[in-house]
Amino acid sequence: xKPKHQRLLLAVIAVFALLGAGLIAAAALREEASYFYxxxxxxxxxxxxxxxxxxxxxxxxxxxxxxxxxxSITFTVQDKDKTQKVAYRGITPDLFVxxxxxxxxxxxxxxxxxxxxxxxxxxxxxxxxKELADIDMxxxxxxxxxxxx
Amino acid sequence: xxxxxxxxxxxxxxxxLLQLVGxxxxxxxxxxxxxxxxxPAAYVQGALCAFAFLALMWLFxxxxxxxxxxxxxxHIDKPLIFKLAGTWGNHEGSMLLWVSVxxxxxxxxxxxxxxxxxxxxxxxxxxxxxxxxxxFAFLLFASNPFERLVPAPVEGNGLNPLLxxxxxxxxxxxxxxxxxxxxxxxxxxxxxxxxxxxGPAFARAMRPWVLAAWIFLTIGITAGSYWAYYELGxxxxxxxxxxxxxxxxxxxxxxxxxxxxxxxxxxNALRAWTIMLALVAFAMSMAGTFLVRSGILTSVHAFAVDPxxxxxxxxxxxxxxSLAFVxxxxxxxxxxxxxxxxxxxxxxxxxxNNIFLSVxxxxxxxxxxxxxAAEAMGDKISVGPPYFNxxxxxxxxxxxxxLLIGPMLRWRRDDLKRLKYWLIGxxxxxxxxxxxxxxxxxxxxxxxxxGIALSLALAVAAxxxxxxxxxxxxxxxxxxxxxxxxxxxxSVFGMAxxxxxxxxxxxxxxxxxxxxVAGWHVKLDDVNPVVGDNWVAVEGQMHAVKNGxxxxxxxxxxxxxxxxxxTSEAALLTRWNxxxxxxxxxxxxxxxxxxxxxxxxxxxxxFIWYGGLLIAVGGIIALxxxxxxxxKKPAKNKWQTA
Numbered sequence: 001x002k003p004k005h006q007r008l009l010l011a012v013i014a015v016f017a018l019l020g021a022g023l024i025a026a027a028a029l030r031e032e033a034s035y036f037y038x039x040x041x042x043x044x045x046x047x048x049x050x051x052x053x054x055x056x057x058x059x060x061x062x063x064x065x066x067x068x069x070x071x072s073i074t075f076t077v078q079d080k081d082k083t084q085k086v087a088y089r090g091i092t093p094d095l096f097v098x099x100x101x102x103x104x105x106x107x108x109x110x111x112x113x114x115x116x117x118x119x120x121x122x123x124x125x126x127x128x129x130k131e132l133a134d135i136d137m138x139x140x141x142x143x144x145x146x147x148x149x
Numbered sequence: 150x151x152x153x154x155x156x157x158x159x160x161x162x163x164x165x166l167l168q169l170v171g172x173x174x175x176x177x178x179x180x181x182x183x184x185x186x187x188x189p190a191a192y193v194q195g196a197l198c199a200f201a202f203l204a205l206m207w208l209f210x211x212x213x214x215x216x217x218x219x220x221x222x223x224h225i226d227k228p229l230i231f232k233l234a235g236t237w238g239n240h241e242g243s244m245l246l247w248v249s250v251x252x253x254x255x256x257x258x259x260x261x262x263x264x265x266x267x268x269x270x271x272x273x274x275x276x277x278x279x280x281x282x283x284x285f286a287f288l289l290f291a292s293n294p295f296e297r298l299v300p301a302p303v304e305g306n307g308l309n310p311l312l313x314x315x316x317x318x319x320x321x322x323x324x325x326x327x328x329x330x331x332x333x334x335x336x337x338x339x340x341x342x343x344x345x346x347x348g349p350a351f352a353r354a355m356r357p358w359v360l361a362a363w364i365f366l367t368i369g370i371t372a373g374s375y376w377a378y379y380e381l382g383x384x385x386x387x388x389x390x391x392x393x394x395x396x397x398x399x400x401x402x403x404x405x406x407x408x409x410x411x412x413x414x415x416x417n418a419l420r421a422w423t424i425m426l427a428l429v430a431f432a433m434s435m436a437g438t439f440l441v442r443s444g445i446l447t448s449v450h451a452f453a454v455d456p457x458x459x460x461x462x463x464x465x466x467x468x469x470x471s472l473a474f475v476x477x478x479x480x481x482x483x484x485x486x487x488x489x490x491x492x493x494x495x496x497x498x499x500x501x502n503n504i505f506l507s508v509x510x511x512x513x514x515x516x517x518x519x520x521x522a523a524e525a526m527g528d529k530i531s532v533g534p535p536y537f538n539x540x541x542x543x544x545x546x547x548x549x550x551x552l553l554i555g556p557m558l559r560w561r562r563d564d565l566k567r568l569k570y571w572l573i574g575x576x577x578x579x580x581x582x583x584x585x586x587x588x589x590x591x592x593x594x595x596x597x598x599x600g601i602a603l604s605l606a607l608a609v610a611a612x613x614x615x616x617x618x619x620x621x622x623x624x625x626x627x628x629x630x631x632x633x634x635x636x637x638x639x640s641v642f643g644m645a646x647x648x649x650x651x652x653x654x655x656x657x658x659x660x661x662x663x664x665x666v667a668g669w670h671v672k673l674d675d676v677n678p679v680v681g682d683n684w685v686a687v688e689g690q691m692h693a694v695k696n697g698x699x700x701x702x703x704x705x706x707x708x709x710x711x712x713x714x715x716t717s718e719a720a721l722l723t724r725w726n727x728x729x730x731x732x733x734x735x736x737x738x739x740x741x742x743x744x745x746x747x748x749x750x751x752x753x754x755x756f757i758w759y760g761g762l763l764i765a766v767g768g769i770i771a772l773x774x775x776x777x778x779x780x781k782k783p784a785k786n787k788w789q790t791a
Contacts, residue, residue: 007486010422010500017504021511024540028512029519032536036529054531070657070743090655091382091734091745094715105533 034105039082049108055084055116056103064098074113077102086114093121151216151295154204157197158245158295161252162285164194165278172275175268176343187271188259194281195256202249205294206236215301218242218294224305228682234318240442240458241294243321247438248284250322250329254358255281258333265337265354266346273340280332283465291461320376323369324396328434330362331399334406335431338424339473342480347420352413355427357775359410363403364768370396371761382717382732384749386647386757389537394517395437398510402430405506408499416560418487418496426503428477432470433510439466440517491562498555505548512540542596549603549641552634553610571613578606593649600645607638625774633767640760646727646753657743667750669729670694671702676733676744684709686718689733689744693722704733727752 034052037045047053055077063076072089075098086104096102096119104116167190171183205218209232214220222239223232231238237246255277262270288294334355341351373396378386387393406426412419439462490496516532523530553575557568565572583602586593611634614627654666663672674690686707693700704720722729727750734745 006489007421013500013504014422014507017508018511021508022515024508024544025512025515028536028540029516029532032539033519033530033532036531052533052535054529071655071745091717091732091747094735105531 036103038079039077039084040079042084043082047108049110052105052107054103054105055086055114056101057084059096059098059100059102061098077104077114084114085112086116088116088119090118093119096121150204150208150213151297154201154208155293155295157201157204158285158289161194161197161201162282162289164190164197165252165282165285168194168278169275169282172272172278175271175275184271187274191252191255191259191274191278194278195253198249198252202236202245205242205245206233208295209233209236209242212305214303214305215297215299217296217298220298220302220305222305224683226304226683230318237321237325238318241288241292243325244284244288244292244442245294246322247325247329248281248288250325251277251281251284251332254329254333262354264350265341266344266350269340269344269346269351271340272343273336276336276339276343277333280336280469283469287458287461287465291458320369320372323365323372324437327362327364327366327369327396327403328399328438330358330365331403331406331427331430331434333358334362334427335473338427339476342424342476342484345483347424347484349414349417352410352423356407356410356414357772359403359407359427359430360768360772360775363400363407364765364772366396366400366403367761367765367768370400371758371765374761375758378754379719379721380716382719384651384653384719384730384732384747384751386644386754389516389534391517391520392441394513395440398514398517399430399433399437401506401510401513402426402433405503405510406430408502412496412499413487416488416490416496418490419500420484420487421481422500422503424477424481424484428470428473429507429510431473432466433514435466435469436514439463488561490560493558493565494562495555495558495560498551498558501551502548502555505544505551509541509544509548512544513537516540538596546596546599546603549607549637552637553603553606556610556614556630556634571610575606575610578609579603582606590650597645597649600641601649604638604642604645607641608635611635611638625777626771629767629769629771629774631767632770633764636760636763636765636767638760639756639763640758643753643756643758643760647751647757650752651754652750654746654748656746658746659743662743664746664748666729666748668695669748669750671729671731671746671748673744673746679705681707687733689720689731689746691720691731691746693729693731700729702729702731704731706733706735723755728754 032052034054036054036056037047038057039055042053042055057077057079060076060078060083063074065074067073071091072087073092074085074087076083076085078084086106087109088104088106100121103120104114105118105120106114106116109115167183168187171187171190175184175187208216208219209223210229212219212223212225212227212232214223214225218239218241219235222242223235227235235242237243255274258270258277259274265273337351337355337358341347341355370393373393374386377388377393378384406423406429409419409423409426413423442458442462516536520530520532554565554568554572557571579602582605583598586598586601611631615623615631618627652667654664656664658664658673660673660675663670665671670693672692672694674692676687676689679686679688684707686705688703688705691702691704693702700722702720702722705718707716707718708714709716717732717734720731722731730749730751732747734747736742736744
């Protein structure tokens with residue numbers, strides 16, 4: 001190979017490798033990026049069961065039900081207008097309590113129940129899950145009261 | 150003390166400015182009278198920064214609560230080691246550490262570096278000062294660590310309990326040393342570009358810094374992974390969290406750079422390529438700092454900060470990286486092409502290494518930044534392990550395959566026929582181990598299977614470069630390479646075994662009840678309260694029995710007060726072939742006296758971190774080899790001339 005062409009060849013290889021990386025990333029993102037929904041947006045979006053998504057909102061008061069095995073729970077996530085039932089098996093985060101904010105990673109089951117792999121709860125006073133920062137906690141709190149009436 | 154620290158920072162900034170101006174007059178071609186001041190300014194800047202950092206550390210040591218930073222991050226009752234670690238366990242202090250390491254390293258270069266021309270050295274120091282200047286501005290105008298608080302509070306806020314861990318106290322500085330080392334490599338690269346000195350001498354001057362940065366990053370990532378594993382109580386060792394990626398990205402770039410700089414140093418090839426990688430490595434360490442310190446992420450690493458600071462760091466990052474790429478574009482034409490080589494050669498192998506690492510880097514970078522970009526457009530998206538595993542693991546497999554052959558190739562040109570026995574041997578190991586694993590566990594999954602097979606082949610391949618060498622006369626860097634590559638085999642074996650063969654049991658137990666996991670019989674004997682320095686906990690006492698051997702496990706669920714927080718302290722039982730991992734959580738709400746218990750058996754999981762340490766040890770041996778040879782060579786020359 002002529003030396004002159006070597007630098008060109010290396011540059012071409014590098015460009016192709018980066019294009020390849022972009023394609024791999026785009027393909028994997030299309031399949032694996034998980035979108036964030038609240039119960040309201042989830043109800044209006046047409047999300048296929050089994051597709052990884054995140055669900056955020058408030059844990060409805062009185063909705064946490066523990067199964068006999070001691071490690072499975074179901075609860076309801078609500079926002080202003082809608083609710084969504086969630087099933088989770090595992091150790092719940094420390095600050096996962098009724099009436100507080102939660103973000104669940106998981107997917108919709110065929111029965112319409114959201115199956116969570118992990119839960120992210122409000123951590124401490126300084127930390128709110130990013131996705132919940134925009135949701136007005138007070139109005140959600142308020143809605144809950146009107147709902148329970 | 151706080152005022153003295155602040156004054157030292159201002160003076161250090163002035164020194165950096167002096168270096169920068171001196172450097173600019175130098176490049177103008179003028180004989181500038183400022184040029185001889187560049188080196189002394191670098192010494193003074195290093196000393197002032199070291200003083201400022203020690204001053205802050207002193208304020209934390211005496212817990213001077215009239216200083217805002219101390220009051221909001223420390224507490225009078227905190228154990229001493231965490232008081233000291235509190236110096237850098239917060240936004241302002243960590244940025245001060247960053248710039249102090251940068252300045253002290255600048256002084257070290259000015260003092261020690263003798264291999265490159267003084268013009269290039271001065272240009273390098275000027276670039277270094279330019280970087281430091283941005284961070285001085287950031288500290289002085291947007292996050293002053295020495296700000297006073299009036300009136301002073303009585304006891305202070307405390308440090309996030311998750312961060313109150315000895316291992317973690319030294320985790321951030323380790324990564325910072327890595328980041329800063331890459332910024333020095335960058336200064337060398339730009340200095341050499343500006344003065345037309347891109348060649349082996351420059352590569353040899355830059356190499357120890359790249360190597361050192363890479364060692365620190367390797368240790369930092371390994372330690373961080375182990376910390377996440379035992380402290381978070383989730384049983385995982387890598388979560389593809391953006392903050393983890395922030396340390397992985399510079400590591401990938403540094404690994405690529407480390408290999409290509411060797412080619413430039415020994416063979417005078419891959420010149421533009423190496424410069425490019427040095428710029429990318431620096432851009433990645435800036436991106437890492439930005440991701441972690443801008444508050445754009447929510448995680449234990451990202452201290453709550455206001456958006457103004459985030460924008461400041463982003464502006465700094467964009468300024469430096471775009472300037473660097475502009476200089477690259479303008480000056481790269483003047484860099485002559487290096488020595489040619491054939492594709493089947495050591496150089497070719499290293500190009501393959503660089504390409505695969507760059508592709509992994511690009512894929513990880515896209516996955517890390519995509520959610521941020523999407524959020525700016527109004528979409529809330531998260532990109533998690535499924536994306537990263539799917540997109541990176543296949544490329545990592547190719548990288549491992551290249552690693553089976555690359556180190557055995559000769560420089561310049563080689564023929565695969567020469568390696569035919571090893572190629573057949575490698576194929577045999579891959580086939581045999583692949584089939585054996587598949588027979589043993591048909592449903593293990595493709596990538597864990599490939600991982601085990603490749604790591605076994607690499608465990609052999611790593612040692613082959615020593616074949617036919619006289620061991621006593623082999624240079625230390627060769628041993629370093631062999632050990633680091635063997636470390637990769639060990640680490641990948643651990644990852645593959647853990648992801649392919651872990652078993653998990655999640656249950657609720659009352660004292661006296663037991664559970665099974667992977668042949669272990671684990672009985673919850675009792676649950677008791679325990680009290681620590683600044684926490685209380687419930688501690689489970691468990692008996693784990695397998696094949697007649699009994700062990701005690703004591704997982705805890707801890708409650709901290711300042712600030713209020715609950716953490717899970719996993720209990721780990723390490724056996725030669727894996728770890729038993731136990732977590733206990735809050736009692737059953739129904740009140741029937743049961744506790745949630747999660748048990749994992751993780752085969753060979755500790756190999757992941759042993760491998761990581763071996764990789765770092767390999768790096769240290771190589772670094773010692775380089776330094777040893779450096780001190781030895783001038784002596785030899787003296788003898789020859791005498």
